[in-house]
Amino acid sequence: MTAILAVCLGLLSGLRASDDGDSSVAFDLYAFRQHDGGGDPLRAEGFDYQGFRVAIVRRVDETYRLRVNGTLAFIDNEEALLPPPTVTNALTTSASPSLLTLDTNFTLDITPEHSPWTYSPGFYYHHQIEYIGTGLDFGIQRELLDGDVQVEARYSFRWDFLELAYWDQTFRGNDDRISHNTLFSWTQNLSPSTRGNLSFQYTRQDGFLSEPYNYVTLYRADGDPILFVDERLPNRRDRLQVNARLRWSPEIATALGLDTSYYLGSWGLQHAAVEPSAETELFAEWRLRLWYRLSFQKGARYFEDRPLVSRRFQTRDSDLGSFFMQSPGGTLTVPLGSNEEIRFSVYGFTRDDGVDGLGSKLGVIFRW
Amino acid sequence: MSRNRSARVIVSLIVIATLTVSLVGGCRGTKFFERERLSDRSMQFDTDDSFVFIRNKTEAAREGAFGGYGAAAAGGCGCQ
Numbered sequence: 175m176t177a178i179l180a181v182c183l184g185l186l187s188g189l190r191a192s193d194d195g196d197s198s199v200a201f202d203l204y205a206f207r208q209h210d211g212g213g214d215p216l217r218a219e220g221f222d223y224q225g226f227r228v229a230i231v232r233r234v235d236e237t238y239r240l241r242v243n244g245t246l247a248f249i250d251n252e253e254a255l256l257p258p259p260t261v262t263n264a265l266t267t268s269a270s271p272s273l274l275t276l277d278t279n280f281t282l283d284i285t286p287e288h289s290p291w292t293y294s295p296g297f298y299y300h301h302q303i304e305y306i307g308t309g310l311d312f313g314i315q316r317e318l319l320d321g322d323v324q325v326e327a328r329y330s331f332r333w334d335f336l337e338l339a340y341w342d343q344t345f346r347g348n349d350d351r352i353s354h355n356t357l358f359s360w361t362q363n364l365s366p367s368t369r370g371n372l373s374f375q376y377t378r379q380d381g382f383l384s385e386p387y388n389y390v391t392l393y394r395a396d397g398d399p400i401l402f403v404d405e406r407l408p409n410r411r412d413r414l415q416v417n418a419r420l421r422w423s424p425e426i427a428t429a430l431g432l433d434t435s436y437y438l439g440s441w442g443l444q445h446a447a448v449e450p451s452a453e454t455e456l457f458a459e460w461r462l463r464l465w466y467r468l469s470f471q472k473g474a475r476y477f478e479d480r481p482l483v484s485r486r487f488q489t490r491d492s493d494l495g496s497f498f499m500q501s502p503g504g505t506l507t508v509p510l511g512s513n514e515e516i517r518f519s520v521y522g523f524t525r526d527d528g529v530d531g532l533g534s535k536l537g538v539i540f541r542w
Numbered sequence: 543m544s545r546n547r548s549a550r551v552i553v554s555l556i557v558i559a560t561l562t563v564s565l566v567g568g569c570r571g572t573k574f575f576e577r578e579r580l581s582d583r584s585m586q587f588d589t590d591d592s593f594v595f596i597r598n599k600t601e602a603a604r605e606g607a608f609g610g611y612g613a614a615a616a617g618g619c620g621c622q
Binding site: 200202204206208223225227229243245247277319320321322361363365366367369371419421423425426427428429431433434436446447448453454455461463468469470472498505507517519521531533535537 | 553579580583596
């Protein structure tokens with residue numbers, strides 16, 4: 175992380191900067207806790223996540239803008255549960271212990287002279303124990319109708335490499351996963367006080383899509399758990415998502431929003447969400463944005479709560495099951511000066527399957 | 543509210559919002575001098591990239607239905 179930051183800072187300091195106020199550096203601290211009050215009763219699903227992120231935007235000149243960010247996070251998983259004595263093939267299970275993760279993105283925005291187009295190539299790298307993710311991104315966008323419309327298309331390629339360390343403490347070699355993600359977005363000023371956005375996202379994944387640490391408990395007809403078996407999922411997944419977003423401003427510095435999304439996947443999983451939000455100025459340019467997200471998920475066809483037999487594909491991962499989720503949150507933005515501000519966010523979610531979480535973020539941004 | 547009723551309400555709101563954006567998209571545009579409110583930060587859909595990042599990380603490591611407003615799917619982080 176330090177090396178990457180050093181490279182970024184060295185690279186940035188060597189470039190000639192313009193002073194049009196389009197450059198910034200932001201530092202953020204994250205803390206999040208997922209509490210397991212339900213979900214799979216025989217699997218610990220809680221964890222703590224603490225992270226530190228640096229994001230740099232550097233306007234080099236009229237043509238080039240560089241965006242770099244890196245996040246270092248520490249994840250502390252809840253201790254694995256002891257299997258009940260009726261389970262005959264496991265004395266203990268393993269979850270990945272405490273671990274560090276690193277996420278980095280490098281993107282260069284290129285707007286050729288006299289061109290209405292902006293091109294954004296980039297690359298991505300993720301590192302953690304037993305898992306490395308690599309990727310390339312490419313985006314293109316332009317304004318239409320004198321700036322009333324902004325259209326954007328983006329493609330991301332991800333190639334992930336996994337070491338298959340399983341829940342039963344066996345190691346079964348290596349595998350990989352390839353993901354293609356495309357996004358088409360249309361944003362339009364609908365009136366002097368209203369803005370709308372429609373976007374479509376398609377994702378295709380091929381490769382190893384199960385989680386080695388996940389297991390499925392098989393039960394006897396009388397309800398006792400008797401065996402743990404591997405989670406097994408197809409090696410291909412297609413997902414299509416539609417998003418519609420609206421914002422309306424009754425007066426300057428105040429706005430109401432409504433975000434919605436619907437998602438359908440080839441595993442039979444569907445997810446629909448709606449998120450009303452409101453932002454206003456409190457005093458002295460302090461800004462408060464609040465939101466309340468409601469979502470419903472219909473689980474994947476391979477999800478079974480208490481299976482009696484082993485099947486070709488099956489999972490008991492609560493994230494692939496059915497649930498109703500409520501997720502409120504808020505962000506307070508406090509200016510420190512003309513070009514600096516502090517941003518503090520609190521958010522949480524609760525699901526009716528007993529899994530919930532609470533998180534916060536504290537950040538500061540400097541612009542020049 | 544039952545799960546089914548919640549799902550119906552959410553899907554209805556999504557349809558309404560989608561139709562609204564689609565239909566109102568035919569409205570007249572705005573003049574440059576009419577964009578004071580539109581240019582205010584309160585009209586941005588996402589004001590804080592770093593917050594979008596953490597919500598994606600913690601709420602949607604696997605099912606991927608959160609947001610979807612531009613984050614690429616890395617296919618699950620294998621965190622747990």
